[in-house]
Amino acid sequence: MAPSNLEVFRSIIDRGFSGGDLSVADEVCAERLLEHQYLTPTDLPGPAILKSQIESARRNLKDFKLKLEAWVETEDTVWARCRATGTDPGSGKPVAIDVLDICRFKNGKLIEHWGVPDRFALLHQIGALPSPPT
Incomplete structure (x- = not known):
């Protein structure tokens, strides 16, 4: 039985992003992936787009x-909705941000993606943005 779309998505999150296993991209991405996430390269084959996102994160x-x-x-x-955690290498500060993803699948392959990481929260947590007024 083929994995559900949610199971495919979980493998991207768990094996790819959390585990650093780039081979997951070759398994789950269509050769043509429509990518809508800001600042993500879109002139690559689908698996290469996902690999670049994993490597960048x-x-x-x-x-x-x-x-x-x-x-x-x-x-x-x-x-x-996912929760990204880690340590900013520049400031040494721990960060935790929300990431929203919308992923479309066809025949068990990722064919379209919208991703919205909360970059403002990240910038605030590392001290690159001023604190909000009280």
């Missing part, structure tokens, strides 16, 4: 982990 936060916290699965789409 793990390079930008030491001890990077991504945990799936909430999701909704429809016929061809997984909507998810």
